[in-house]
Amino acid sequence: MTRYSAxxxxxxxxxxxxxxxxxxxxxxxxxxxxxxxEMFPYPSGRIHMGHVRNYTMGDVVARYKMSxxxxxxxxxxxxxxxxxxxxxxxxIGGHPKEWxxxxxxxxxxxxxxxxxxxxxxxxxxxxxxxxYGQQQALFLDFLEKGLVYRKNAVVNxxxxxxxxxxxxxxxxxxxxxxxxxxxxxxxxxxFFKISDYSDELLSALDTxxxxxxxxxxxxxxxxxxxRGLQFAFERTDGxxxxxxxxxxxxxxxxxSFVGISPDHPIAKAMEADDADLAEFxxxxxxxxxxxxxxxxxxxxxxxxxxRVKHPLNPDWELPVWIANFILMDYGTxxxxxxxxxxxxxxxxxxxxxxxxxxxxxxxxxxxPVATEAFVPPKEQKVKWVSHFAGLDEATGDEAINATIxxxxxxxxxxxxxxxxxxxxxxxxxxxxxxxxxxxxxxxxGVVPEKKENLPVELPDDVSFDKPxxxxxxxxxxxxxxxxxxxxxxxxxxxxxxxxxxxSWYFARFTxxxxxxxxxxxxxxxxxxxxxxxxxxxxAILHLLYSRFFARAMNICGHLPDSAKEPFDxxxxxxxxxxxxxxxxxxxxxxxxxxxxxxxxxxxxxxxEALEIIxxxxxxxxxxxxxxxxxxxxxxxxxxxxxFVLSDSPPERDVEWTAAxxxxxxxxxxxxxxxxAEIAAMDDAATGEDEALLREMHKAIDEVTKGVxxxxxxxxxxxxxxxxxxxxxxxxGGAAKKQAAKTLAQLxxxxxxxxxxxxxxxxxxxxLATTAPWPVADxxxxxxxxxxxxxxxxxxxxxEISVPKDMDKAEVEKIALAHEAVQRVLNGGAPKKVxxxxxxxxxxxx
RNA sequence: GCGGGCGUGGUGGAAUGGUAGACACAGGAGACUUAAAAUCUCCAGGCCUUAGGCCGUGCGGGUUCGAGUCCCGCCGCCCGUACCA
Numbered sequence: 001m002t003r004y005s006a007x008x009x010x011x012x013x014x015x016x017x018x019x020x021x022x023x024x025x026x027x028x029x030x031x032x033x034x035x036x037x038e039m040f041p042y043p044s045g046r047i048h049m050g051h052v053r054n055y056t057m058g059d060v061v062a063r064y065k066m067s068x069x070x071x072x073x074x075x076x077x078x079x080x081x082x083x084x085x086x087x088x089x090x091x092i093g094g095h096p097k098e099w100x101x102x103x104x105x106x107x108x109x110x111x112x113x114x115x116x117x118x119x120x121x122x123x124x125x126x127x128x129x130x131x132y133g134q135q136q137a138l139f140l141d142f143l144e145k146g147l148v149y150r151k152n153a154v155v156n157x158x159x160x161x162x163x164x165x166x167x168x169x170x171x172x173x174x175x176x177x178x179x180x181x182x183x184x185x186x187x188x189x190x191f192f193k194i195s196d197y198s199d200e201l202l203s204a205l206d207t208x209x210x211x212x213x214x215x216x217x218x219x220x221x222x223x224x225x226x227r228g229l230q231f232a233f234e235r236t237d238g239x240x241x242x243x244x245x246x247x248x249x250x251x252x253x254x255x256s257f258v259g260i261s262p263d264h265p266i267a268k269a270m271e272a273d274d275a276d277l278a279e280f281x282x283x284x285x286x287x288x289x290x291x292x293x294x295x296x297x298x299x300x301x302x303x304x305x306x307r308v309k310h311p312l313n314p315d316w317e318l319p320v321w322i323a324n325f326i327l328m329d330y331g332t333x334x335x336x337x338x339x340x341x342x343x344x345x346x347x348x349x350x351x352x353x354x355x356x357x358x359x360x361x362x363x364x365x366x367x368p369v370a371t372e373a374f375v376p377p378k379e380q381k382v383k384w385v386s387h388f389a390g391l392d393e394a395t396g397d398e399a400i401n402a403t404i405x406x407x408x409x410x411x412x413x414x415x416x417x418x419x420x421x422x423x424x425x426x427x428x429x430x431x432x433x434x435x436x437x438x439x440x441x442x443x444x445g446v447v448p449e450k451k452e453n454l455p456v457e458l459p460d461d462v463s464f465d466k467p468x469x470x471x472x473x474x475x476x477x478x479x480x481x482x483x484x485x486x487x488x489x490x491x492x493x494x495x496x497x498x499x500x501x502x503s504w505y506f507a508r509f510t511x512x513x514x515x516x517x518x519x520x521x522x523x524x525x526x527x528x529x530x531x532x533x534x535x536x537x538x539a540i541l542h543l544l545y546s547r548f549f550a551r552a553m554n555i556c557g558h559l560p561d562s563a564k565e566p567f568d569x570x571x572x573x574x575x576x577x578x579x580x581x582x583x584x585x586x587x588x589x590x591x592x593x594x595x596x597x598x599x600x601x602x603x604x605x606x607x608e609a610l611e612i613i614x615x616x617x618x619x620x621x622x623x624x625x626x627x628x629x630x631x632x633x634x635x636x637x638x639x640x641x642x643f644v645l646s647d648s649p650p651e652r653d654v655e656w657t658a659a660x661x662x663x664x665x666x667x668x669x670x671x672x673x674x675x676a677e678i679a680a681m682d683d684a685a686t687g688e689d690e691a692l693l694r695e696m697h698k699a700i701d702e703v704t705k706g707v708x709x710x711x712x713x714x715x716x717x718x719x720x721x722x723x724x725x726x727x728x729x730x731x732g733g734a735a736k737k738q739a740a741k742t743l744a745q746l747x748x749x750x751x752x753x754x755x756x757x758x759x760x761x762x763x764x765x766x767l768a769t770t771a772p773w774p775v776a777d778x779x780x781x782x783x784x785x786x787x788x789x790x791x792x793x794x795x796x797x798x799e800i801s802v803p804k805d806m807d808k809a810e811v812e813k814i815a816l817a818h819e820a821v822q823r824v825l826n827g828g829a830p831k832k833v834x835x836x837x838x839x840x841x842x843x844x845x
Numbered sequence: 846g847c848g849g850g851c852g853u854g855g856u857g858g859a860a861u862g863g864u865a866g867a868c869a870c871a872g873g874a875g876a877c878u879u880a881a882a883a884u885c886u887c888c889a890g891g892c893c894u895u896a897g898g899c900c901g902u903g904c905g906g907g908u909u910c911g912a913g914u915c916c917c918g919c920c921g922c923c924c925g926u927a928c929c930a
Contacts (some may be wrong), residue, residue: 034907042930077927082930155928165927214849218925221848285878296847325846344846421927428928471907498930537924544927576852595910634880647857653923659870660857666883667869673884717859789864794911796864834910840863844910 003668004672006636006665010753014115022066022770025073027525034070035526036062037506039534039542043125044084045103047110050535052628053644053654054573057712058533059116060645062751064707066117067748067773073526075509076111076118076436078104078125081132081433082498083166089464096432097460100127111631114637115752117769122512126501130507132434134517135500141436141556147193150446153425154263156288157185161467164429170288176469184285186263190436190494191428194548198223201547210569212651215539222540224420229404230332231309231413235259236317242266242308245331245418249407250399251338253386254359256349258308258320259301259335266320270304274371277302284324291327297819299348300324311412312388323348329422340602343373360384363393369705376611422479424545426497431462431470433495441482441489450483469493474785502542503549506532507559514592518558527563536572543570571710574653583608635665637749642668645712645750667720668754671743674727678740681733689735695725696739697780702748704776719747737762742774790815791842792824800841808835815841 017023027033038058041051055076062074085096104125124131130381142148156165160178164187169176194201202223205216229249232241233710242258260266262284269276274503280302287293301323318336325344326335337345339356346369349356358368360382376382378396389402407413427436435456437449449456459477462470471477471493504517510526511519534542550566553559559566583591631640643664648654699722706715726739741762748755748768759768783804788811792800798820802811812833815821825845832844 039930044930079930084929164928167926168929170928218849222926224848289928292846295926297846424927430928447859497928500926502930535924535930536850537930540925541927542930649858652851652858654857663870670884713858713868720868787864791864794863794909799864832910834863834913836863840911842863842910 002676004669004754006638006668006753009757010113010115010637013753013756014112016767017117017769018755019114020767020770022767023074023119024121025071025075025119025526026071029520030069031069031071033073033526034062034065034531035073035510035511035529036065036531037075037529037531037533039538040079040502040505041107042082042084043078043080043100043103043107045106046554047107047628049628049644050575051648052640054113054535055111055114055116056534056644056750057571057573057650057710058531059114059118060707060712061531062117062298062771063749063752063769066769067745069772072117073509075122075512076109076116076120077123077505077509077512078127079498079502079505080104080125080127080496081501083168083430083432085432086430086464086738095460095462097127097458098769099486100125100432113632114641115151117752121303121730122509124508124512126434126498126505127432129344129455129457130513131505132501133457134508134514135434135496135504136437136449137451138454138456138504138517138553138556138558139496139500140451140454141558142192142552143438143448145552145555147196147552147555149191149193150188151191151423152186153189153191154184154289155189155429156186157183158467159183163467163469165288167288167290170290170293173287173293181286182288182460184287184289187427187429192424192426192548192552194424194545195421196297196421197548197551198225198421200551200806201421201544202419204547204565205573207565208567208570211567212326212572215536215543215570215572218539219544220545222421225417225744226420227400227404227415227417228331229400229407229413230416231311231407233311233318233320233336236307236309239306242306242320242334243332244334244336245416246336247411248338248341248396248400249403250396251341251359252310252312252336252388252403253388254338254340254357255310255336256339256345256354256356257337258318259323259326259337259345259348260304260320261326261328261333262322262324264322264326264333266304266306267322271490273559277304280322280467283567284322294327295325295344297324299344299351301348309431321352329417332765339373340369341373341375343375346373347370358385359387360399366440390633402507411476424497424499424548427494428497429469429472429493430495431458431464434501435471436492436496438492439480439482439489440492441485441487443487444482444484444489447482447484447489453483471495499541499545503545504553506546507550507563508552516558517553520560523558523563524560527559528566528568531569531571532567533571533573535575537575539572543567571650575652631661635661636668636753638754639665640666642727642751646716647713649713650710667723668751670727671723671747672754672758674723675740675744676761678726678733678736679763681736683734683737684732685734686730686732688729688731692725692729692731692739694780695722695729696742697776698722700742700774701776701781704773707749715746716750719743744768745771786838788815788838789840790818790821791840792821793845794842797821797824804838808837811835811837811841815843 014159036058038054062072066072080100085100088099089096091346108156156170158165158175158178158180160180161175165175169180170183173182174180175182202220202225205219210215226247228245228247230245232243261282267281271281284300287297288357301321304320304322306320308320310318339346339349340358356369359643363381363383381393381395383393384391387399389406391399391402404415435458437456439447441447459474462474478491478493480489480491506529507518508522511522546566550559551564554561554564628640643661647660699718701716702718722743726743741764744755744758745768752769755768785801786804787799787801789796790800798818800814800818812835821843828845830843830845834842
């Protein structure tokens with residue numbers, strides 16, 4: 001008998017599948033389609049266990065759907081633009097393009113041995129001119145429909161390197177290379193008008209039944225629809241009033257000051273002839289652009305000297321302060337502060353000694369606010385100190401509505417709905433991205449490039465020896481003729497955010513070689529993605545941008561109406577985590593090391609001791625990645641696939657450990673060995689046949705349910721159990737062969753190569769991969785008797801075995817008669833007996 | 846700071862409000878073997894002296910006949926926070 005040799009059988013079966021062409025997605029009328037997609041990878045150069053886990057899950061779904069009679073589309077591509085390629089060019093020389101395509105070739109080579117059921121004929125990379133040229137066409141269509149525009153927005157500015165930094169390149173407020181204190185600076189940039197769709201993107205979340213509730217909730221909060229009051233404060237100096245937006249107008253009687261953002265036009269106007277104030281604003285603009293940096297920065301404020309009148313009491317004057325925690329992007333960039341009921345306002349008022357006035361108290365506690373603001377939920381009833389609408393006890397919601405009504409009636413304000421969602425800034429001051437296809441002409445202004453001139457290709461002759469965008473320095477590329485008037489003009493040198501690339505690749509997969517962005521007939525057949533699988537880290541941005549893009553593409557005629565929500569079902573897998581190994585360089589900055597370079601907490605090469613940082617998401621920058629290639633060469637792809645599915649529920653994070661791989665391999669060897677033994681048996685029946693076949697049908701039932709519900713780990717646990725049953729069963733050859741063939745089929749989505757070999761040795765017809773999925777016989781799942789636990793006061797005291805449909809009174813009698821129950825009752829009569837049929841008996845003593 | 850999630854043996858984890866720890870890993874004992882590997886069988890949450898009992902799902906409360914599961918308040922960790930992908 002031959003032993004299980006993954007290396008031999010995996011190559012053999014991959015060749016057989018290839019030859020049969022079974023993974024090519026084809027449109028036929030006789031079968032329903034199924035589109036399964038895993039979020040495509042960034043080509044870092046090495047696949048890691050997170051990829052293996054992600055693609056194996058998708059592969060299980062794809063293979064299962066194939067064997068249940070679907071035309072399956074299961075494509076793969078590369079999210080190939082982005083910063084790491086430029087960083088590599090700067091660090092080690094070479095060209096981003098070469099680096100990226102080499103990485104893609106390497107990763108494809110590492111991925112293919114996994115035996116995934118991918119239609120490789122549809123592969124593309126987002127950095128292929130054929131792809132990004134179509135993306136430029138989309139941009140021009142969006143521009144025509146008014147979905148793209150330009151405005152100013154702040155970026156991280158490194159004043160030493162004189163360059164824009166990504167948030168990731170800002171560490172503790174300093175540029176990662178120069179170490180200079182980062183400032184916020186305004187640039188004119190391109191924006192997608194995603195805010196046009198705020199309300200629709202919000203309300204359509206309700207239709208996404210097969211998305212995780214947590215993702216829908218996160219998107220809902222991100223879009224952040226709020227109803228509030230917008231009104232203006234009259235200035236005592238008669239200048240233009242200051243318009244504010246507030247979601248808590250009911251607390252207007254607790255107003256302490258009016259606050260404006262450091263980026264507010266009033267602040268900017270004053271800056272010009274007030275050096276002192278200019279210095280203060282420069283201080284406010286220090287640090288990065290992230291919400292976190294802004295909101296956790298120490299509170300800074302300055303009195304502008306401007307005074308405004310309270311809208312409800314003209315004699316009540318409020319000071320106008322500039323405060324660094326007020327965002328220009330949200331609302332009107334100006335607020336009124338009510339410190340008693342907002343922690344940020346309170347912290348600010350305590351720091352600058354501004355008044356704190358309570359406007360309401362809890363029903364049972366009238367302690368004035370000291371250091372903690374009183375912020376009850378808006379549904380909670382509170383006791384009002386004084387409310388201008390005459391309220392005494394009312395909820396926040398009631399008070400807000402009353403205030404808006406009052407303001408509208410008296411004409412000093414109006415109720416407005418606002419969204420937290422901002423327009424999507426897509427401009428990047430970088431080389432390795434999709435060029436924005438417009439030209440700047442002195443005479444004509446901003447002019448779109450003509451579609452026949454697409455793609456606007458990136459030039460290859462660039463250098464990365466200086467900071468900043470090489471396109472800015474590339475004169476022969478930058479200088480061009482205006483598409484409108486033909487005079488000399490300048491090409492836009494900003495490229496697109498890489499989120500643009502990933503916002504429509506799923507649509508492109510339906511017709512990857514089309515000479516328009518999509519092919520309607522193909523899109524209509526294959527869209528939507530029936531099952532999308534990816535990391536929870538994409539819960540908001542990528543998925544929201546893709547939902548916007550699907551709508552925008554629909555408006556431009558690139559997707560059908562039915563594809564406005566492009567992902568029917570979403571599954572967010574947990575991340576693969578790993579410890580981080582770090583040393584420090586001479587400046588005390590962290591240097592990271594790959595797990596394969598580490599042994600016993602020391603660097604293999606030098607023996608230097610390492611700091612071990614607890615598990616975090618595997619990331620290229622932290623180097624805490626594990627190489628699946630060594631697992632595959634040692635044990636085979638099936639072992640790797642089996643292991644990543646078996647040890648952890650798919651939605652949860654999994655900590656990679658090498659320990660389990662060997663056990664998985666042992667089990668697969670056992671399946672192979674047991675199957676070979678069974679193949680050699682004669683077919684005589686025994687009295688054990690039925691028991692085995694009953695177990696087989698239970699396995700079919702449970703594994704099918706597991707695969708359909710992403711309960712892969714549970715399905716695998718059942719397969720372990722069924723393998724044990726099969727190995728120990730005294731059933732005859734015919735029954736055991738049937739059971740073993742079924743086992744092979746049930747394992748096939750997870751361990752396709754092993755399953756083909758088992759299928760073959762047991763005389764299965766054709767390929768196991770294309771054989772119809774087994775169906776459980778309901779009659780074989782029914783049990784005659786059932787074991788019930790008996791509890792007394794919620795503690796288990798006994799177990800009884802009764803016929804499945806015995807009536808409650810009879811069950812109760814048997815339970816009470818049990819010796820252990822009698823002992824606990826100690827002669828007393830039970831107060832109550834609860835019988836849950838088929839489940840449990842609970843005696844209340 | 847804000848939004849979302851998670852927390853169960855030595856380890857990964859299982860459990861429609863109904864027997865907590867399935868299935869594995871690591872560990873222990875045994876069989877086979879000259880020996881080893883491989884394979885097979887059995888044990889295994891903690892505590893108490895056994896029959897048996899008590900405790901036990903991050904911590905503190907609550908709802909329920911019954912809570913890992915639902916509610917309230919904490920603690921810890923993870924993800925996102927709009928220029929990482």
